[in-house]
Amino acid sequence: MIGRILGNRYEIVEKIGGGGMALVYKAKCNLLNRYVAVKILRSEFTNDKDIIEKFKRESQAAASLSHPNIVNLYDVGEEEDIYYIVMEYVKGKTLKEVIKEKEILTLEEIINYTKQIALALQQAHYNHVIHRDIKPHNILITEDNRAKVTDFGIALAATSSTITNMGSVIGSVHYFSPEQARGGYTDEKSDLYSLGIVMYEMATGKVPFEGDSPISVALKHIQEEPVLPSEVNPQISKGLEEIILQLIQKDQASRYQNTQSLIEDLNKLKQSPDATYVGGPINHEDSPTQIIPRIKEEDIQVPGKKPQNKKKRRDKLLITSAVIAALIAALLFVFGLFYVSNIFRTEExxxxxxxxxxxxxxxxxxxxxxxxxxxxxxxxxxxxxxxxxxxxxxxxxxxxxxxxxxxxxxEGPRTVTVPDLRFEDETNVPYILENAGLEVGTPRYEFSDFPKGVIIEQNPRAGASAVEGTIVDYVVSQGPQEVTFPMPNLIGGTIENARNIIEQFQLQKGSERQEYNDEYPEGLVIDQSIAPGSMTRENALINLTVSRGPKPVQEPGEEDIELDIKEDEEDDQEDSINTSTTNTSTKNLRVELQGYTGLVSIRVRNVSSGEEVYNKNHDVSRDGETVMIPITGREGQEFELYINNKKHNKSIIL
CATH class of the missing domain: 3.30.10.20 (Trypsin Inhibitor V; Chain A)
Known part of the structure; x- marks a missing residue:
């Protein structure tokens, strides 16, 4: 399959996954020059007409969904018994992989992922699409921590972890609802039950029901109560546990009735993590829904009245038929008279x-x-x-x-149904409203958690009836509001301290490059990509350069060091002192440092007095390889030269 081109545009690059029903490949769309994911139906199902029809029908229904938390479906195709779906390529991990890595997620992570999944389901349920297979494997987590739900309406084939009822797959065994296990009616609340199982796994690292076979697990969904999440993870929030338990109620009517109620409780939980009660099951014991047999007419008896026998019923039917026939004849007679009279009438x-x-x-x-x-x-x-x-x-x-x-x-002005603009891109709004016979209103812009340019509100609301030409106003997301602050100074501090500051200011750590440096010891930061004091924002990427200390070099042999003592002719009047009373003079010692790099320590010591007449560090890269050292003493005095604390084998005589 690698290298094959489907639909004259999708070039298969590599296999990136697969399940019981289909294989998933990364492909290059040669028309739009972008990568996509292509899901191809397994060959063993290509002869099953029922599965193929459901694959096509439900994939096309899912393609109508548009939401930031739903993996977009771009195309559905068929080619030489290859049935495929083209989807958005999402770079990241599945929620199942995240759970395996972390085992137990934090409360903040659980609320964040659950809200995003619930928003995706809310959009699907509004469009009458039931997922039927919500599980961590079908939830992708992007590199920027966005949850995206995939496989809407396409998990239809039977595998070792699914159950088939009347030819329809109704879910993955560890996550599906009791009504799916019984082959009963599934609705939005079935997806919410599966989401509750996913939350249970995020909070405990385990699914609530395990078994030796899919059937045994399915029976547990129907018959058994799960172990309380707090018994598996004693650190779980009480409010989170109550939300999970309400979601996984056996009775559909006792669960959350819609995603909006769940989202509201998650918001409350985020504000008050220590709350002892969030949500709560609905009590239906006072008026339970029941199925009763149809009551037949002959079962109803009027008090004091005996049933008629067959002969009486037949006589009554004959009398009724005769009366009806007489009425029809009378009507026909009257109509005939009226018609004939009109024929002979001449008045206009x-x-x-x-x-x-x-x-x-x-x-x-x-x-x-x-x-x-x-x-x-x-x-x-x-x-x-x-x-x-x-x-x-x-x-x-x-x-x-x-x-x-x-x-x-x-009939008066035409009324139209207001389309749903939410989560649409701002640039698409004029075309959507024009096609619906409505006028574009004035947009309003607000900061929000949704991506920039996405519609987050509208008036009139989606689904409402409006007169043709009605103006529709809407609110456009400007994305999250950015907070700016001065960039802290990391230079001169340790790399560990720099990492802590980056995390504290919610910055993104980029590369850490190491360089030799003579000024800063090893492990200290010597440069940063965002200048200290400049204004920056959260999540900005910052690269660091870290010192490796001075560059190690092999010291040259002493024979490579050139020493030359001479009087400075240009400054002879200032630098040379030669009197009969002191017999002292000052001369310049020229030291050539070819082969040395970085900082070089140079000391000159008077042998007779033991006094150091010169002690400095010389930066070769900055000051060059030639050093002029002034030496003052009496003629004939001996001096010793030390380079990098190593004595030179030649003495200096003035």
């Missing part, structure tokens, strides 16, 4: 002007004039509802009684 009537008249008034006038009205309707913004717009028989025309006059009646 004048057609009135019905335009602008209310339809009810026109009907009454038509009866008086013995005319028939034929009514057609159409929408009109200008003409009020039920008012006649035009007539097809000219006013004043003479017609025989009983003639038909055709009129066009206004």
């Amino acid at each position: 009537v004048e057609v009135p002007n019905f335009v602008g008249m209310d339809i009810e008034t026109a009907r009454q006038q038509a009866v008086i004039l013995e005319l028939e009205l034929s009514e057609e309707t159409t929408h009109s913004k200008e003409v009020p509802i039920d008012e006649i717009i035009r007539q097809y028989t000219s006013p004043g025309m003479k017609v025989r009684p009983g003639a038909t006059v055709k009129v066009l009646v206004s």
Whole structure:
């Protein structure tokens, strides 16, 4: 399959996953020059017409969903018995992999991921799409910690971890609801049950029900109560535990009834993590839903009345039939007289002007004039509802009684259903509203947790009826509000301290490059990509350069060091002192440091007095390889030279 091109545009690059029903490949879309994920139905299912039809139908339904927390479906195709779905390529890990790595997630992580999954389900349920297979394997976590739900409506094939009922797969055995296990009716609350099992696993690191076979696990979903999450993880929040337990109630009516209620409780939990009660099951014991047999008419007995026998019922039926036949005959007789009388009637009537008249008034006038009205309707913004717009028989025309006059009646302005703009890109709004017969309103921009440019609110609301041409206002997300602050100074501190500061200011740590440096000891930061004091924001990426200390070099042999003592002719009057009383002079010692790098320590010591007449560090890269050292003493005095604390084998005689 690698290297094959599907649909003349999707070039298969590599296999990236697979399940019981399909294999997933990374592919390059040669038309749009981007990577996509291609899910291909396994070959063993390509001869099953039921699975193929469901694969196509439900994949196309899922393709209509658009939400930041749903993996986008781009295309569905078929080619030489290869059935495939083209999806958004998401770089990251599955939630199952995250759970395996961390075992137990923090309360903040659980709330964050659950809210995003619930928002995705809310969008799907609003569009009447039930996922039926919510599990950590079908939830992708991107590198920026966004949860994206995949496999909407395509988990249809039977495997060792799924159950089939009447040819339809109803979920993965460790996560599906009791009604799925029984092959019963599934709805939005079935997805919420599965989400509760996912939350249980995030909070404890385990699924609540295990077994030797899929059937045994399915039976536990129906019959057994799970071990309390707090018994597996004593550190779990009480409020979180109560939300999980309400989600995984056996009875559908006792669970959360919709995703909005769940999201509201998650928001409360985030504000008060130590709350002792969040949500709570609904009590239906006072009026339980029951299935009762259909009550037949013969089962109803009126007190004091005996059942009729068959003969009496037959006689009553004959009498009723005779009465009905007589009535029909009478009606036909009356109609015949009316028709014949009209044939021989010669008087004509004048057609009135019905335009602008209310339809009810026109009907009454038509009866008086013995005319028939034929009514057609159409929408009109200008003409009020039920008012006649035009007539097809000219006013004043003479017609025989009983003639038909055709009129066009206004239904008033056309009403349309307001489309759902939420989570759509701002650039798509004018086209969506234009296609719906609505006008674009003035957008308002607000900061939010949703990506920049995504619609987060609208008025009128989605699904409402509105007159054609109604203005629709909407709110556009500007993305999260960025907080800026001065960049702290990391230079001169240890790399560990720099990492702590980066984490404290919620910055993103980038690369850590090491360089030799003579000024800063090993392990200290010597440079940062964002200058200290400059304004930056949270999540900004910062790269660091760390000192490796001075660059180690092999010291040159002493024969490589050139020593030359001479008087400075240009400054002889200032630097040279030669009197008969002191017999002292100052001369310059030239030291050549070819082969040395970085900082070099140079000391000169008077042998007779033991005094150090020179002691400095010389930066070769900055000051060059030649050093001029002034030495003052009496003629004939001996001096010793030390380079990097190593004595030179040649003494210096003035």
